[in-house]
Amino acid sequence: MPKNAFYAQSGGVTSVINASACGVIETARASRKIGKVFAGKNGIIGALREELIDTSKESKSTIAGLRHTPSGAFGSCRYKLKSVEENRAEYERLIDVFKAHDIGYFFYNGGGDSQDTANKVAQLSAEMDYPLTCIGIPKTVDNDLPFTDCCPGFGSVAKYVAVSTREAGLDVASMAESSTKVFVLEVMGRHAGWIAAAGGLAKEEKNDPPHVILFPEIAFDKSKFLAKVKDSVKKVGFCVVVASEGAQYADGRFVADAGLKDAFGHTQLGGVAPSLVDMIKEAHGYKCHWSVADYLQRAARHIASGTDVEQAYAMGKAAVDFALAGKNAVMPTIVRKKSKPYRWVIGEAPLSKVANVEKKMPRGYITKDGYGITAKCREYLEPLISGEDYPPYKNGLPQYVRLKKQLLKKKLKPFDISQ
Amino acid sequence: MPKNAFYAQSGGVTSVINASACGVIETARASRKIGKVFAGKNGIIGALREELIDTSKESKSTIAGLRHTPSGAFGSCRYKLKSVEENRAEYERLIDVFKAHDIGYFFYNGGGDSQDTANKVAQLSAEMDYPLTCIGIPKTVDNDLPFTDCCPGFGSVAKYVAVSTREAGLDVASMAESSTKVFVLEVMGRHAGWIAAAGGLAKEEKNDPPHVILFPEIAFDKSKFLAKVKDSVKKVGFCVVVASEGAQYADGRFVADAGLKDAFGHTQLGGVAPSLVDMIKEAHGYKCHWSVADYLQRAARHIASGTDVEQAYAMGKAAVDFALAGKNAVMPTIVRKKSKPYRWVIGEAPLSKVANVEKKMPRGYITKDGYGITAKCREYLEPLISGEDYPPYKNGLPQYVRLKKQLLKKKLKPFDISQ
Numbered sequence: 001m002p003k004n005a006f007y008a009q010s011g012g013v014t015s016v017i018n019a020s021a022c023g024v025i026e027t028a029r030a031s032r033k034i035g036k037v038f039a040g041k042n043g044i045i046g047a048l049r050e051e052l053i054d055t056s057k058e059s060k061s062t063i064a065g066l067r068h069t070p071s072g073a074f075g076s077c078r079y080k081l082k083s084v085e086e087n088r089a090e091y092e093r094l095i096d097v098f099k100a101h102d103i104g105y106f107f108y109n110g111g112g113d114s115q116d117t118a119n120k121v122a123q124l125s126a127e128m129d130y131p132l133t134c135i136g137i138p139k140t141v142d143n144d145l146p147f148t149d150c151c152p153g154f155g156s157v158a159k160y161v162a163v164s165t166r167e168a169g170l171d172v173a174s175m176a177e178s179s180t181k182v183f184v185l186e187v188m189g190r191h192a193g194w195i196a197a198a199g200g201l202a203k204e205e206k207n208d209p210p211h212v213i214l215f216p217e218i219a220f221d222k223s224k225f226l227a228k229v230k231d232s233v234k235k236v237g238f239c240v241v242v243a244s245e246g247a248q249y250a251d252g253r254f255v256a257d258a259g260l261k262d263a264f265g266h267t268q269l270g271g272v273a274p275s276l277v278d279m280i281k282e283a284h285g286y287k288c289h290w291s292v293a294d295y296l297q298r299a300a301r302h303i304a305s306g307t308d309v310e311q312a313y314a315m316g317k318a319a320v321d322f323a324l325a326g327k328n329a330v331m332p333t334i335v336r337k338k339s340k341p342y343r344w345v346i347g348e349a350p351l352s353k354v355a356n357v358e359k360k361m362p363r364g365y366i367t368k369d370g371y372g373i374t375a376k377c378r379e380y381l382e383p384l385i386s387g388e389d390y391p392p393y394k395n396g397l398p399q400y401v402r403l404k405k406q407l408l409k410k411k412l413k414p415f416d417i418s419q
Numbered sequence: 420m421p422k423n424a425f426y427a428q429s430g431g432v433t434s435v436i437n438a439s440a441c442g443v444i445e446t447a448r449a450s451r452k453i454g455k456v457f458a459g460k461n462g463i464i465g466a467l468r469e470e471l472i473d474t475s476k477e478s479k480s481t482i483a484g485l486r487h488t489p490s491g492a493f494g495s496c497r498y499k500l501k502s503v504e505e506n507r508a509e510y511e512r513l514i515d516v517f518k519a520h521d522i523g524y525f526f527y528n529g530g531g532d533s534q535d536t537a538n539k540v541a542q543l544s545a546e547m548d549y550p551l552t553c554i555g556i557p558k559t560v561d562n563d564l565p566f567t568d569c570c571p572g573f574g575s576v577a578k579y580v581a582v583s584t585r586e587a588g589l590d591v592a593s594m595a596e597s598s599t600k601v602f603v604l605e606v607m608g609r610h611a612g613w614i615a616a617a618g619g620l621a622k623e624e625k626n627d628p629p630h631v632i633l634f635p636e637i638a639f640d641k642s643k644f645l646a647k648v649k650d651s652v653k654k655v656g657f658c659v660v661v662a663s664e665g666a667q668y669a670d671g672r673f674v675a676d677a678g679l680k681d682a683f684g685h686t687q688l689g690g691v692a693p694s695l696v697d698m699i700k701e702a703h704g705y706k707c708h709w710s711v712a713d714y715l716q717r718a719a720r721h722i723a724s725g726t727d728v729e730q731a732y733a734m735g736k737a738a739v740d741f742a743l744a745g746k747n748a749v750m751p752t753i754v755r756k757k758s759k760p761y762r763w764v765i766g767e768a769p770l771s772k773v774a775n776v777e778k779k780m781p782r783g784y785i786t787k788d789g790y791g792i793t794a795k796c797r798e799y800l801e802p803l804i805s806g807e808d809y810p811p812y813k814n815g816l817p818q819y820v821r822l823k824k825q826l827l828k829k830k831l832k833p834f835d836i837s838q
Binding site for chain 1: 428431432434461462464488489490491492493494495496497498578581582583585586587589590591592593594596597598602604620621690692693708709710711712713714715717718719720721722724801803804805806807809812814815816817819
């Protein structure tokens, strides 16, 4: 009897993470070498609680529909397993659950923290002499994973931000003579400015928006920023700013720090845009508008990048292919062969090396003044937002699939998770 | 020689106001009964300054491309002419400019204030014995104009809000177990809740988002609201709130009043979402996320409603047809014949009656508890967001047209506008 597989979504979701799930499930089904795919209800928490969704109960068309459905269809979580030393019981519980349901494959779809977890599970299963193939599947809108040229989830956020910047820029341009002079769009990206950089793609000609991009990688200098905004209003008539939520002063203080932290200990941010607008109003008196895209940007499946959807699916598929080829503790990656025309292939990286490394924007991708993107950056980003992959519509709204989410019958005693 | 026409865009722009411009220009060109169409650079300000864009210099394909280009391609303005008694000189200046450029038609594309202006110009031109045909073209994302069943510009914002609510709702649903429990989306709508109502279309099944909609028409009751949010989190696991920027307490105080006013004397709002989130965090301690859509929603041509684009174009076309049929001081309207299947025809309303009337949501469109939309409201809204009308893309970005905006040679002396 072929072993079953466990698949879980982890961390902040994206508009294409379900396309990876689709790739995993369709490839596993077609292989006939994997029994059933069980998905963690709300990610790894589902494994700890033995809440396993039986994906074999979902129809072929529902699984196919995951490819165009945003967010985490099985539920995700912000739950970081402690180190093996600190909470060995959690890892043993995972192995127990996997054993109980004859699971031989563990596919973990997430960012750096999750790849770290997958790697630890791989180590422990070897140690406990329970054969488990652990494959990571990259996912993060932040695009900050190492080894892979880009991360599934990023291209679609990038497209959303580029499109929104272009559209809002046209709006401000048409109002600036007598009304709004400055528009600030706040986008995600805690420590890396990849998403903010994507706003730069909206610019085709010299005076086009955005006029200022704020990256976490470049120390925020208030007076220089205010001078730049004024300069843009004087020269172009208006100013469009794309600001990363992670924009920070030289001393590391965030431009807007809400003082909250999430389960991974990351600072919970929000409010850069209104903070910047306050500064601008006070200094220059301009009428300003601002927008905080927040979840809209990472959920926007309606404007997903065709490249991103394709890669997200391919990563899911590759994970299964790798597992069946006998690989372990690795993650498929995207290897760029050429930018124009865009060509990429699938590579691989050992999970031990992926974990907890953040890939920031290279300085050469940011213009000298720190407020724009270079041609090199554009060459990198452009293929990632290329192609449209529209979901089906009904009554004016995208039709996203709903899963039955039928749980397996529990076989073990309840387990108290540390949460 | 046929008379020329003057066309101007007024007030906040929309993702389809250029489709109306396209309807005006294409219909005028095809008629051969109108000379050239001159557009005001930045709206009526362009007429006062004698800054007239010669649209005959724009190619056929550029004009056709206006149909899929958001914002005001000729520039708009927030500039309200004073009453004739207060500033007769401004009205006389308009007539002087029209005379100087042999303009016999005035097409004014805007909301209630603009229809009022168009009506005054019609009166004065009659009084001054200068034959001028004045036709209003409805436009406002707020959907608050009387007589017309809906307003061009609204359907696309409604679609954006409905789609975004559905997408962000899926995101929160997948994170809620261990992370974000509440998401608040702030949308436009100063005094009318039409846009917020559109968020309600995202709901298909009982527990679907949004769980709370805040309308300006329903007095905001903090403790009732907080109880409702808590109830949703208890029952469904999470809560999605769509809040109109105009949400207000019983005494008329806005939930978030930034204390600013625009040229029309309207309060400049923003920040309802963070205000609500502060309340929720304080009362319940839930992790919250929030988004302010602001200009993104009204500029989002990439997700425009097919119905809306069609109607915006039809209103521009009808304006020219009306003018050529000898009508004056009227505005074409959208008359709904049937909701299922949706059927509508073009009607008309006298400008004198349109001016400065705000059409609010009927109480029967809002559920008894004040937090949702009724089946009747859904029946009204659904056709307005139906159909997708995607712009062309290149390198992953929508290709919006750029105009030459060649100005006519001035014939008059400069005029000091009151601004």
